[in-house]
Amino acid sequence: MDGFTFSVPIRVRFADTDAQGIAHNSAFLVWFEVARVEYLREFAGGYQALRDHGVEAIVLESFCRYRLPVRFDDELVVHTRCDGLRGARFRYEYAIVRGDETVADGRTEHACVDAVTLRPTRVPGWLADAIREAESA
Amino acid sequence: MDGFTFSVPIRVRFADTDAQGIAHNSAFLVWFEVARVEYLREFAGGYQALRDHGVEAIVLESFCRYRLPVRFDDELVVHTRCDGLRGARFRYEYAIVRGDETVADGRTEHACVDAVTLRPTRVPGWLADAIREAESA
Amino acid sequence: MDGFTFSVPIRVRFADTDAQGIAHNSAFLVWFEVARVEYLREFAGGYQALRDHGVEAIVLESFCRYRLPVRFDDELVVHTRCDGLRGARFRYEYAIVRGDETVADGRTEHACVDAVTLRPTRVPGWLADAIREAESA
Amino acid sequence: MDGFTFSVPIRVRFADTDAQGIAHNSAFLVWFEVARVEYLREFAGGYQALRDHGVEAIVLESFCRYRLPVRFDDELVVHTRCDGLRGARFRYEYAIVRGDETVADGRTEHACVDAVTLRPTRVPGWLADAIREAESA
Numbered sequence: 072m073d074g075f076t077f078s079v080p081i082r083v084r085f086a087d088t089d090a091q092g093i094a095h096n097s098a099f100l101v102w103f104e105v106a107r108v109e110y111l112r113e114f115a116g117g118y119q120a121l122r123d124h125g126v127e128a129i130v131l132e133s134f135c136r137y138r139l140p141v142r143f144d145d146e147l148v149v150h151t152r153c154d155g156l157r158g159a160r161f162r163y164e165y166a167i168v169r170g171d172e173t174v175a176d177g178r179t180e181h182a183c184v185d186a187v188t189l190r191p192t193r194v195p196g197w198l199a200d201a202i203r204e205a206e207s208a
Numbered sequence: 209m210d211g212f213t214f215s216v217p218i219r220v221r222f223a224d225t226d227a228q229g230i231a232h233n234s235a236f237l238v239w240f241e242v243a244r245v246e247y248l249r250e251f252a253g254g255y256q257a258l259r260d261h262g263v264e265a266i267v268l269e270s271f272c273r274y275r276l277p278v279r280f281d282d283e284l285v286v287h288t289r290c291d292g293l294r295g296a297r298f299r300y301e302y303a304i305v306r307g308d309e310t311v312a313d314g315r316t317e318h319a320c321v322d323a324v325t326l327r328p329t330r331v332p333g334w335l336a337d338a339i340r341e342a343e344s345a
Numbered sequence: 346m347d348g349f350t351f352s353v354p355i356r357v358r359f360a361d362t363d364a365q366g367i368a369h370n371s372a373f374l375v376w377f378e379v380a381r382v383e384y385l386r387e388f389a390g391g392y393q394a395l396r397d398h399g400v401e402a403i404v405l406e407s408f409c410r411y412r413l414p415v416r417f418d419d420e421l422v423v424h425t426r427c428d429g430l431r432g433a434r435f436r437y438e439y440a441i442v443r444g445d446e447t448v449a450d451g452r453t454e455h456a457c458v459d460a461v462t463l464r465p466t467r468v469p470g471w472l473a474d475a476i477r478e479a480e481s482a
Numbered sequence: 483m484d485g486f487t488f489s490v491p492i493r494v495r496f497a498d499t500d501a502q503g504i505a506h507n508s509a510f511l512v513w514f515e516v517a518r519v520e521y522l523r524e525f526a527g528g529y530q531a532l533r534d535h536g537v538e539a540i541v542l543e544s545f546c547r548y549r550l551p552v553r554f555d556d557e558l559v560v561h562t563r564c565d566g567l568r569g570a571r572f573r574y575e576y577a578i579v580r581g582d583e584t585v586a587d588g589r590t591e592h593a594c595v596d597a598v599t600l601r602p603t604r605v606p607g608w609l610a611d612a613i614r615e616a617e618s619a
Binding site: 091093096097098100101130132133134135140189 | 234241326
Binding site: 084085086101104105108117118119143144 | 359360375378379382391392393417418
């Protein structure tokens with residue numbers, strides 16, 4: 072999808088739905104996270120590589136726009152890209168599509184933190200390099 | 209809390225936490241929802257009253273800023289207000305506090321829809337009146 | 346895996362974990378459900394086929410034995426089989442493995458119910474036939 | 483409720499429901515957990531007291547029987563008792579009621595483990611004493 076560097080398929084689980092018969096608004100944040108985890112696996116050795124360096128990436132902000140209802144068993148694709156790297160911070164943007172419809176889009180803001188103190192720490196050089204390389208490809 | 213009309217207490221459940229030892233980012237959207245449901249119970253006969261009129265309120269957008277990590281068993285208070293009523297749409301704003309710290313804030317945008325077709329429908333007059341009365345009190 | 350007719354891969358999501366650093370006990374029930382849904386897709390036209398006939402399958406009982414801790418990003422395989430078809434009822438059994446270790450096993454008991462009244466209704470003949478054929482293969 | 487020593491109220495959240503219009507089967511395990519946490523707060527200084535001693539309680543088994551459908555906004559009471567203390571292990575039993583109906587019952591089996599190694603460790607004496615006192619009252 073134009074403007075995105077990576078994508079991951081998601082099948083809507085029955086547990087994701089609510090009594091309105093559609094996927095619950097909180098499920099989309101979990102799908103965003105799945106896309107981030109797979110992105111890091113693809114381009115940067117996986118999220119565990121970060122943790123192995125004593126670093127965690129926390130979520131500072133989440134935003135999601137729900138454009139169309141999503142239902143049980145729908146096959147979705149979560150497109151994502153990472154940008155806005157600066158100091159401890161970075162951002163992911165997302166578009167979730169079903170066939171040729173965009174059902175949701177959004178973004179999450181993140182900071183790297185020390186795994187023990189949870190205080191902000193600069194994005195490790197190897198990770199910043201891996202993200203820049205992925206995004207400029 | 210200044211600028212908010214209603215609040216509801218939340219205790220962080222173990223199931224809300226993740227392997228970072230803090231509440232997962234998606235849990236905050238569930239807490240926002242609990243606050244909306246209790247707000248409607250307090251001021252407008254409950255969410256079920258809406259459904260009994262063949263109306264559902266869907267979520268169009270969610271935004272959450274995570275300011276401080278929240279941990280298992282923390283006692284939080286979710287403050288909320290409703291505004292931005294116009295046609296089918298309305299908005300909730302939130303601040304989640306722990307003692308005298310604001311740990312998160314955010315907003316959700318909503319539309320009333322027909323429960324069967326999921327098409328937008330004007331916020332029922334009785335509900336708009338109830339919200340306006342609550343917010344002007 | 347010996348004694349099972351079907352399997353589905355699951356990757357442990359970050360949202361599945363809790364502050365003990367392992368997957369939360371409730372996540373396993375969601376994985377069981379994913380396996381049931383994929384089983385019905387493989388052998389019986391999908392869960393939606395049931396719903397299209399005005400039938401829902403509800404859960405009467407769940408049992409899970411957690412044998413080994415499961416962690417973020419673990420690659421699991423959920424093995425399942427369906428048996429115990431009688432009247433409105435049927436049963437799924439499960440073993441969740443990671444490599445050559447069984448990390449959990451369990452079972453769920455189900456009943457077909459009328460989608461509107463939620464009252465028990467005989468498992469439809471076409472579904473019973475599809476399950477029997479799958480399990481005798 | 484006869485045979486139970488403790489209870490906690492639960493309100494069914496919208497996020498707990500699924501597209502069948504009823505609470506999802508995995509939500510009941512979360513409610514069981516809420517009851518355990520509150521039980522330990524009431525009788526034994528809270529779950530955090532355990533963690534402060536370097537001990538975690540893990541779940542070895544869960545069983546739930548879903549007797550009646552539970553819906554959004556239902557007011558439930560989770561009754562619980564703890565028994566079967568032996569070595570590292572103990573058991574909770576539960577009945578979830580709505581008014582005078584039992585909507586679900588179940589049990590969970592647990593073991594105390596060292597928080598670092600996750601290896602079984604005897605239930606601390608102070609905790610065993612607190613549970614025995616609560617249950618014999």
